[in-house]
Structures are given as structure tokens and as C-alpha cells.
Amino acid sequence: MPSKALAGDRATPQAGWGLKAGAWFAVLFLNLPILFIVLYGFTTDEQSYSFPPPGLTTKWFGVIIARADFWHALWLSVSVAAIAMVSALILGTLAAAAMYRFKFFGQEVVTLLILLPIALPGIVTGISLRAAFALADIPFSYWTIVLGHATFCIVVVYNNAIARLRRSSPALIEASMDLGANSLQTFRHVILPNLATALLAGGMLAFALSFDEVIVTTFTAGQQETLPIWMLKELIRPHQRPVTNVAAIIVMMITFGPILLAYYWTRDTQDVAGSGK
């Protein structure tokens, strides 16, 4: 990062009025709509989305406690996301280790293979899995959902792990070896502590990604209802509209924690300022 003094030397040290307005417009555009979700969780209007709400109430928070379908869906989503996260952590870390440690023939193809599940639109991943299950006569189950989720979560862990590995200095590893540590000890005491927060962040993001996923899931779930699928059904055929909002508030509270933690643990990796290429 350039120092403050250096920054002051530039011809235009301050952003223009128009630029600032444009930047803040984008920030508001991205974040204000969420407030409406919260607001409508307290509305007394059950039939429509009237603005401003005719009255405010907290009764929907009580109503949702009695909705067993919501809690079933929530539990299914948490458990699918947990298994998808663990699978993605193992596979993503292994892939990152291989790609960082070795140079081999076909390396670019492997990179492409890892990126493909998020590079292609979700519907392609979804319908492909659906087509494969149909061909192989695999009935929909809990595990078909997990299979799909783990596949697109690998890349998140991989990206976080490889970014951290590329940033860490090879000198540390050499120093460890010079001081007599074998490669397992070096891994245990040098590489792993360095990598740990990146892996945690990758895992958290994988959890959030799986917990929120709806497009692939609709093709792999059959009768099972994850929370996003439950919500989609409520959106298409609403009964007790504000309950959907309360559910949305709960969902956001569950995922905001992991996302902010992931950001906190990897924030220095994101900062590439001043590195003129």
C-alpha cells in the first residue's frame, strides 16, 4: 500500500463528486433491498406486499416456531451443507496441494475441471446430474443432493487454499527443512498453521454456498425439501407471506456469521493494492 503522503502527491487526491455518488449508489443498491425483507417480517398485512406496511407486529416470529415443515427443511439444509463442506474441504485441499506442489502434464485441464462446476450456469450442472441419475437409474435421495453440492463447493475451498499457498513464502519451508524438520513435520508446524485460516474460510463459504443453493438442488432433490426449496415453494404459492420473511431473516442470520468470518480470515489475501504488474 502506498503511504498517505504519497497518495497526497497525486494530481487528483480526492474522488470527484460524481464518482462518489456512483460508488455509494452501488452500495445502497446492493444492500438496501435486504432491509425490505426485515421490514416485511413485521407487517400485519398477510395478503399483499403493501408499502408502507399497515401495521407492525412480532407475531410471525411465534407462528414460525409452530411450522414443522420449516424446521424440517432447515435441519436438512444444515446437515447437507455440513457434509458437502467436509467433502469439499478434503477434495479441495488435496487438489490445491497437488497444483501448488507439482508441475505436471495436463495441469491446465485439471484447473479447468475444478472451475467448470461454477463456470457453467447452475442449470447445466443441475440437468447434467439429473440426466446421469436417470441413465444410471439412481433414485433421488439425501445423497444425490450432497453429491451435487459437494461438487460445486470444491472450487471454493480450492481457490482459498491455493491463493494462500501462492502467497506464502517458499523460504519458510526451506528454512524448516534446513533446520532438520522432515516434510511431515514441516507440514504440521509450518504449512498447516499458515493454511489453517484459509481452509476455515473456504469451508465457511462452502457451507454458505450449499446452504443457499437452489438451482442445482431442484434437479437432484426429488421429494426432499431443503430450506431454499421450501422457500421457493412459499414464494410461488404463498400462504402466510410474512412467515416467509421471518424464515428469510433466520436464513440470513445463519449465513452472515460464516461469511463475515471467512472475510475476516482472508482479508489480507484480497488486498493486492499497489502491486503494479
Add this chain to the structure above:
Amino acid sequence: MTASAATLPPSFSSRLSTYFYLRPKLLLMLFLLPPLLWLGIVYVGSLFALLAQSFFQLDDFTGQVVYKLTLGNYVRLFNEVNLSIIGRTLAMATIVTIISGIIAFPIAYFMARYASGKTKALFYVAVMLPLWSNYLVRVYSWRLILAKEGAIHWAFNEVGLGWLLDWILTLPVVQGSSLSNSYIGTCITFVYIWLPYMILPLQAALERVPRSFIEASSDLGAKPSQTFRKVIFPLAVPGIAAGSIFTFSLTLGDYIIPQLIGSSRPFIGQAVYQFQGTAGDIPMAAAFAMAPIVIMAIYLSIAKRFGAFDAL
């Protein structure tokens, strides 16, 4: 760090470590095989299954898939209805990408050039939090806002411009009973959902523009607007191209947003979903899914020319 004394006989761990040190290929295999097997079987296998299915056909009478190779689905893909679905989706993806680029540029530029410390962290979180928060909740929020009785229609009526909004909603193409039943609503929601994917690569590309280039440009007498046009913007193009891959591809494949917000005319994603769901016609759905794949392959090869892959 634990020191291993050189005088002791080599421990199991150091023997293991030596073993693998001498056989790097074996270690590579151990690392690479599990993820490769998973992605190879589950993902690539599925893609091949998709390709295979697209050449089969559904028997209209029995409702069973006939496992005989045919191009029938692809012939059907090029009928008028399906072509108009593809055209409509392409047009929407293009417009969404352009608007995303326009909205993303100021914030990306501000983040890269002027924000630092706390402000920058705040902006970063403000972009990233929506990116990772629940997609469906975010789509839902626009349904609340765009509804006939919702906030935007209310605001227009309050300032006495309700007639303007009503008039816009009678125009051809974008007509609808309210914003949430119009293409305008679909477009706003798409931009809102995919905008972070445009901001982040663009910001990264702008961040890599060396300060010395800008100083050199102004030292050589360029006005700020000239520096922007001739130095900064060309260097940001790879970032825009990288971001556009996401906005374009994601719009192409989405079926939730046009289902919840917009006119009832279908997009590619909805067509695929309906063929496999209500119609039970997986082969036709598979053939339809080839459309976004082919379009993306073309798009990626164009984006690559603009340096998109270096800015990812």
C-alpha cells in the same frame, strides 16, 4: 518447532517423509486422485450423460425414453418457439451485462483508487456480503419492492409521477400490470443479483493499473479525462470481460428470477426446467441445455481475446 536430534535412529515419520520425497509421482497421485476421480466421475460423467440423453427421444405414447440415437430433439430446438426463447434470453443477458458494467465501474474505480483502510474494508464487505448471502432471499426482496402495492409504485405515486410509471408499463416489450410483471423488473433483479460478480474482477483489474502510468500520462500533458480514456479504461477491459463472463453466463442459465419476477414468457432455464419436470422429457431438456453451453463456449473464446482469463 520440534527439533529432531540427528543422532537418534530415523523415526517413522521421517522415514515416511523420505519415502515420499523419493517418490514424488506417488505423492502427486495421492493428492490428485481423489479430487480428480470425484470431478471426473460425478461431473464430467454427468456432462457426458447430458450429451448422451440429448440424442435419445421420449416416446410420446409410453412416456418412456427410447435409447436410440436421433437428432430429433435438436431439430425441435430450432423451431420458432424455442428460437424465440433463446433469443429472448440472449437479449436479456446482454442488457444485464451492459447495465452491470455501467453500475459497477464507479464503485470499482472508487475502491481501487481512492478508498483505503476502513472505507475500503466497508466497501469490500458491502459488495461481498450480498454476493454470498441467500440468492432466493435477495430475489424475494425485489418482489416486495417491485410489487404493484410495493415501495417503488408507492414512491412514484407519492411524488405525483405514478402516471409516468403506468405509461412506461404500457410500452411494447416491457409492458406489464406492475414492475414485478414486466421485463424491467426481471432486468433490475438480474443486475442486482449478479452485480458483485462484475465489481470484484473490475476492481482487481483497476487496482493493478500502476500509479506511475497515470502520473506519466498527466506529466505528458493529458487531461484527466484523456488519461481515463487512453490509459485507465483500456487496462480495465480485461476486468470487464472477466466480470461479463459471470453476468452473462449466470443470466443465461437462471430460471428462478424470470419465474418469480417478470412476464410469463419463458427463458432458456425455465424451458429446461419444464421439459425435465412437468413434461418428464429429459432428452429434450438435455438438448435445450446445450444451447447455453454452446453460447458460453463462443462467449468465452471472445472474452479470452479481451484478456478476461488473466483478470479472473
